[in-house]
Amino acid sequence: MPSVHVSAAPATIRIPLAQGAPLVEARFIARPNQFLVEAEYNNQRVLAHMADRGRLVGLLVRGARLLLAHHTAIARIHAYGLVGVYTGDELVSLDTLLPNRLIAAALAAHALPQFARYPQITREVPIGKHRFDFRLANRESSCILEVKSVAQVVAGQARFPDAPTARGVAHVEALRQLSLRGQRTALLFVVQRHTAHRVVANAELDPAFAAALQQAVMHGVEVYANACPITPAGIRLGDALPVIVATGEQLPTPLRSM
Numbered sequence: 001m002p003s004v005h006v007s008a009a010p011a012t013i014r015i016p017l018a019q020g021a022p023l024v025e026a027r028f029i030a031r032p033n034q035f036l037v038e039a040e041y042n043n044q045r046v047l048a049h050m051a052d053r054g055r056l057v058g059l060l061v062r063g064a065r066l067l068l069a070h071h072t073a074i075a076r077i078h079a080y081g082l083v084g085v086y087t088g089d090e091l092v093s094l095d096t097l098l099p100n101r102l103i104a105a106a107l108a109a110h111a112l113p114q115f116a117r118y119p120q121i122t123r124e125v126p127i128g129k130h131r132f133d134f135r136l137a138n139r140e141s142s143c144i145l146e147v148k149s150v151a152q153v154v155a156g157q158a159r160f161p162d163a164p165t166a167r168g169v170a171h172v173e174a175l176r177q178l179s180l181r182g183q184r185t186a187l188l189f190v191v192q193r194h195t196a197h198r199v200v201a202n203a204e205l206d207p208a209f210a211a212a213l214q215q216a217v218m219h220g221v222e223v224y225a226n227a228c229p230i231t232p233a234g235i236r237l238g239d240a241l242p243v244i245v246a247t248g249e250q251l252p253t254p255l256r257s258m
Contacts, residue, residue: 013111013237015102017095018069018083023232028064028085037082039066048080052094056162059085059092059151067091067232084230091230092151092192098235099149099190100133102228106237107134114186114224118143130174143184146171150191150199150225158196158225158241160189164206172212172221179220187216189225191241199225199243210245217245 017023026041026048037048037060048068065086071079084093093099103112104123110116118136125135127144134145152162161168175185189199203210217223223245227238 013102013106013109014234015098015105016234017067017093017098017230017232018081021069021071021081023083024068024070024080026066026068026080028060028062028066030062031060036078037066039068039080039082041068041080046080047078048082049078050082050094051096052082056085056094056151059087090193090195091232093149093230093235094151096149099192099228100147102190102235102237103134103145103147103188107136111237112188112224112226114222115143115145127178128174130171132171132174141184143186144175144178145186145188146175147188147190150189150196151193152202153191153193153196156195156197158189158191158193158199159202159205160199161202161206161209165209169206169208169212172209172216175221176212176216176219179216184222185220186222186224187213189223189241189243190228191225192228192230192235194227194229194238196227196241199241201245214245 024041026039029038029040031037035050037050039046039048067084069081069083071081082094084091106112107115107121115136118138120137122135125132132144133147136143136145148160150158150160152159179185191199201210201213223243225241225243227241228235229238
């Protein structure tokens with residue numbers, strides 16, 4: 001059975017939304033294209049830039065509560081940026097850079113014990129045709145770490161991906177190849193929903209990713225997940241979650257990380 005790692009309880013790490021820009025609430029009207037949303041704010045229609053180009057099934061529905069960042073820089077094309085959307089009372093971040101900022105802060109603070117032995121942290125590391133989120137190193141060894149954000153939750157299961165991802169498959173396969181060559185590699189899911197109890201590969205939607213993840217774990221790629229709840233005050237590094245990497249596999253007893 002593929003191993004699944006669960007890290008110890010983390011230290012308190014929190015990152016503000018929109019890098020501290022003022023936040024306002026609005027209502028979703030439409031999504032003209034992948035990069036823009038139309039919203040109603042203060043009885044006016046406004047356009048907001050959107051960094052997350054995923055399908056976001058079930059989130060961006062007409063009338064949904066949005067959280068927008070109000071940017072005052074003259075050089076910006078749009079004065080507003082879409083930060084998040086509420087599903088019920090739960091805020092889901094749509095800032096694709098936020099998870100990596102959180103994990104960078106957690107790594108620097110040694111808040112993730114499975115990576116605490118690496119004092120050197122390098123971001124956006126090119127290896128071959130791919131670019132990975134982090135390279136962690138000490139004098140004796142290193143680890144290549146890729147971070148994936150998870151926003152879809154169904155019946156307590158955080159599902160990744162929420163749309164077919166050829167890029168995600170390629171990243172996982174590249175991690176597997178590195179692992180076969182003796183390089184320590186890891187994948188960390190940042191689950192931005194407090195209602196999630198575990199993470200599963202979304203085999204129904206993207207069987208290629210689920211198969212690639214299972215093969216990667218079988219060949220030594222470590223898989224971790226943390227619940228990272230979001231409020232208007234920011235995103236917080238929360239408790240570790242178990243990960244199921246094969247369809248139908250029973251949830252194994254979580255292993256304590258290194």
